[in-house]
Amino acid sequence: MAAFGTVFMPEMAISWFDGSSWSTPELVASDSLQLHPGAHVLHYSSTCFEGLKAFRHADGSVKIFRMDKNLDRFEQSSHLLALPPIDKNATREMIIDTVRRFAADVPEAPGSLYIRPTHIGTEAAIGKAAAPSLTSCQYILVSPVGDYFAGGVAALRVLIEDDGMRCATHMGMIKSGGNYASALLPIMKARAEVQADQILFCPNGDVQETGAANFLLIDGDEIITKALDESFLHGVTRDSVLTIARDMGMRISERDITVDELLERAAKPNCEAALSGTAAVLTPVGTFIHHGKEISIGNGGIGETTLKLRKALNDIQWGNSEDKYGWLTEV
Numbered sequence: 001m002a003a004f005g006t007v008f009m010p011e012m013a014i015s016w017f018d019g020s021s022w023s024t025p026e027l028v029a030s031d032s033l034q035l036h037p038g039a040h041v042l043h044y045s046s047t048c049f050e051g052l053k054a055f056r057h058a059d060g061s062v063k064i065f066r067m068d069k070n071l072d073r074f075e076q077s078s079h080l081l082a083l084p085p086i087d088k089n090a091t092r093e094m095i096i097d098t099v100r101r102f103a104a105d106v107p108e109a110p111g112s113l114y115i116r117p118t119h120i121g122t123e124a125a126i127g128k129a130a131a132p133s134l135t136s137c138q139y140i141l142v143s144p145v146g147d148y149f150a151g152g153v154a155a156l157r158v159l160i161e162d163d164g165m166r167c168a169t170h171m172g173m174i175k176s177g178g179n180y181a182s183a184l185l186p187i188m189k190a191r192a193e194v195q196a197d198q199i200l201f202c203p204n205g206d207v208q209e210t211g212a213a214n215f216l217l218i219d220g221d222e223i224i225t226k227a228l229d230e231s232f233l234h235g236v237t238r239d240s241v242l243t244i245a246r247d248m249g250m251r252i253s254e255r256d257i258t259v260d261e262l263l264e265r266a267a268k269p270n271c272e273a274a275l276s277g278t279a280a281v282l283t284p285v286g287t288f289i290h291h292g293k294e295i296s297i298g299n300g301g302i303g304e305t306t307l308k309l310r311k312a313l314n315d316i317q318w319g320n321s322e323d324k325y326g327w328l329t330e331v
């Protein structure tokens with residue numbers, strides 16, 4: 001099985017902003033993007049993206065999960081990066097057109113079609129280090145993906161980093177390339193030095209998120225996770241899991257949580273921790289590493305509630321339970 005996100009369908013929808021309007025979207029070859037080497041994005045990182053999925057249901061239909069929520073975030077990221085405003089209706093049509101074009105290639109459960117809308121500043125102007133790109137381009141890449149847990153679910157080892165941060169605070173809620181570049185070396189170091197799978201960034205002891213996923217602490221029937229603010233990415237999976245959990249009668253506490261409280265709760269036998277994101281839905285965390293010490297969460301393995309919530313979300317995505325929140329769009 002190819003690594004996640006390395007197989008692309010041969011065409012993508014694309015549209016260009018010329019400074020005043022968007023071109024009519026077209027389907028073009030996925031490797032046909034031409035940019036000037038002085039393009040703003042290549043120098044000053046004027047780029048943002050989205051990640052969402054389409055699912056094949058047992059009746060053969062193909063449904064996109066929470067597209068409107070991703071479109072809202074794409075619009076917000078573009079705005080906060082001073083990129084030209086997207087036209088959400090046009091972008092929605094581009095997503096639907098691309099998925100429809102490759103509807104026959106959407107894998108069956110437990111696979112899916114990963115959708116990657118991308119928006120980049122294209123103006124060739126290397127003097128614009130402190131000015132926005134007046135032109136831009138957006139495109140919709142799609143990539144069939146298999147079962148994220150094909151190799152079996154393993155509880156992650158997560159390094160708690162209470163000094164450094166993932167990105168500048170005012171960039172946290174933007175899904176933008178530079179943020180991932182800024183977290184890369186710390187993650188590589190954590191892998192090499194303490195065999196951590198991820199870093200949980202907790203600047204000044206404030207538990208935020210990992211490099212590409214939100215963090216949830218599940219303590220019995222309570223889920224504790226940081227309340228939305230501009231310092232971290234507002235995950236659609238986070239929102240979906242909290243909605244489902246609330247409906248199951250769990251208590252949801254969206255508030256700040258300190259590393260001290262996290263470690264204190266983690267030691268309790270019925271505690272679980274999980275990372276949420278579109279790619280893996282919910283991934284259990286088994287061990288924290290903090291100042292050279294290893295702390296098991298609950299029993300150190302895969303939490304029951306984590307699995308239950310993941311299944312409940314997957315059931316909606318694949319049409320095995322009712323879409324009672326209206327989260328699916330048929331293509």
Ligand SMILES: *Cc1c(COP(=O)(O)O)cnc(C)c1O
Pocket residue numbers: 051175209210211212213214233234235236237238276277278279
């Ligand atoms: C994409 C992302 C998430 C998860 O968002 P979803 O909408 O659930 O996929 C969380 N944190 C970061 C930094 C991300 O880039």
